[in-house]
Amino acid sequence: MTSDSKGAMDRRTVLKVGSGAGVAALAGCISTNSDDGGDTDTPTDGGGGGGGDNTQTTDGGGGGGTNRYEIGMVDATTGSLSAFGQRNQRGKDLALAAVNDVGVKDGELGIVVEDSASEPQGGVSAAQKLVNQDGVPFLIGAVGSGVSLAIYESVVQGTDVVQLSQNSTGLSLSNFPGLLRMSPTGSTQSRALANIIAEDGHDSVAVTYVNNDYGQSLADAFVENWDGEIAYNNSHDQEQQSYSSVVSQMNSSGADAWLFITYQPEFATMVNEMYSSGYDAPLYGADSVSGTDVLENTPEGSMDGMKIVVPSAPVEEENYQQFVSEFEAEYDEQPTVWSAYAYDCVINAALAVQAADEFTGAALQETVREVTRPEGEQVTSYEDAQQILADGGGPSDVDYQGVSGPIDFDENGDPKGFLQILEVQGHDYVGIGFIEG
Template sequence: MDRRTLLKLSGLSLVGATAGCLESDEESTPTESNGGGGGGGSDGGEDTTTASDDSGSMSSYTIGMVDSLTGSLAPYGERNTRGRKLAVEAINEVGIGEDETPLNIAVEDDESTNQGGVSAAQKLVNQNGVPLLIGSVGSGVSIAIHDSVAKDAGVVQISQNSTSPELTTRPELLRMSPSGAAKGQALANLVNDDGHDTVAVTWINNDYGTGLSDVFAETFESDLGGTVEYNQPHDQGQSSYSGILTEMASTDASAWVFITYANEFTVMANEGFDQGYNTQVDYYGAESTIADSIIENTPAGSMDGMKGITESAPSDQDNYQNFVSEFESAYDASPTVWSAYAYDAVTVAALAIEAAGEFSSDALAEVVRDVTRPEGQEVFNFAEAVEVLRDGGSASDINYQGVSGPVDLDENGDPPGFYQVYSVADHKYEFGDYITS
């Protein structure tokens, strides 16, 4: 993807600004939990077992979800909770199969850590016996779940929010949010288009930071002929990053790229403002440097002029507008695209159950991609899809169009990407051009 992919859609505005990787711009709600240690139990009073009635029919189909209910990624978990609940409500208005069986989701907390995610997934697979699990938020957590649990167990896994390009190397690991590869390329083009030929990059030391920074550097140097003079990681959760900023300031870079989380960038923005760096170089970032908490916890003017690339939703599409309306009615707040990804993950899982011949990992794996493929009839919600399937259609006869945009999972388990350019002016986020991949 190059700069020619920028779509000048000035007439469109993003409904519900997309927000960063750590902090939520939605009104938060408490999440029920049965404790820590990778547990957390069922959220919102949902069942955590798949039971049968006396006739032997299923009283519910239970799948698993590993989410970030505590820890640094918890605001994402809050968004996912809302998207998940709206999806379950829509699905259960129709029911799954001829018996119109309800869907239940057993939710476990990954505590925003890889080990927490593995423990949560092990509980869902070994104790709850789920054939499909949704998870998780952090790219490293999703990869750890795949490598340590889902792959060996043969369980279908759909990540709701992970964007690292590293997930593409694991075709069985499906996801609703697009790969960060296109985002990294777009970010490099944005910096280059602004006239910068030398940059300094710092990235959070995990799969998310590594994957996105690698794509950015490769594009900026190999494709655009620029120089990445500084390209170093930083650890999560530090109280100061002054050493990193001092090293970046010692270079000739006219642009600094921050591939990090909201909490970490808040510290960097404050320290950069104290040293006057924000007036000496131009700042750039990705989706994780958009958050109300950053604005609230940094001084006015500390980020003005900053630009970046974020995931977005096709706000002009009817099904996304319907999702926004339902979300605002339920929560008195506007959704972000991350809530939409969670909604779509649950809906795709339910469609796979409806289309499969049996409730097993093997059967679900056979159809889960097909329900999103463009060869089928476009359907915009679970009810429309069920109508086709119950009229004799198969998984390949439907093409689910997600509220987050066309899902269309490819051979690597990746959906197409829809992005938007953002900037900071008067200490507020503004959203501009759209980008497709």
């Protein structure tokens, strides 16, 4: 979905009150707990990569060989986007276990993980290693729209490698149809925020956004969809010690409402500086400002009433509830929608491998979109989808319905999506409604 129409969501009908299940799930809430154990940035396989189609390797230890189909993943295991990356790894690990319990073709799936450090150059270096040295034909990556775009333009574009981003919502990705993504475009967020702020009776807005593709594109889309006054509209850099000048200027603008399109560490700093300065304005935010770390590092009452629009999974669907159950059993906490996106990236990749005639980028390009098309038989698990393919079905015979929702990539490489509206109540996130993408 692209931001080509202000009227795409009518202000009187955009909000759909969520059920108790949706409120409990808080699917879009991004935790920044750093207690993830394990090897989040360590390759999961022990075999050598090799180039081209030689990434199909044979593990020769013990009785007989097992074919291993290795793909790559660029994730943000460190840096300002690591909250996403940590949860991605958990979703990835659950999906990989589900795939390898069943198998892929005559073997198993392996995933080599490299860290982007939450920066475009780090992402490019990680992707170059995976594509040029390890020879992976399929690349999951990355977190951050600017990181995903840098990887595509510097490493993937002009090759047969499939790139599927797990956590990028920037609008400009839609201009690169070869760059697929599992999370929905941020244009739906921007329209929803414009509608919500207007519904709340505000006429002017002060906007600050992180100075990268993600922030710029969502801010531009918001301005395009906002009918009132833009009293302040400026970017800020990541990882600054203070944002006092930003919040001071927002306060001086006289805006009715303040909108933040930034990341959790930056937003927590801003909230503390607003609170200590005595600034009091209705607050709104895009998905990336919400998280446990923000709550833990800001004063009680400093954000009460804030509304945030976040990507969400279809929380009442049986396959999502099963995913939640497995995630909680394994990690003793609820997943976020970002974990679900990473899970579906792995399942989508495995199905593309199963359906392809050979393990090459060119062959995977032919199957990666087809295994989620609505023309096929709807299935909600890798096992059921793999069975159709193993029994002689083609990629168009399968319509995998992800735990994050229907996928069905459009001509821009964008999936369908769901959004949830969160409100900060009692210094916690409470779901108050849903928006269908």
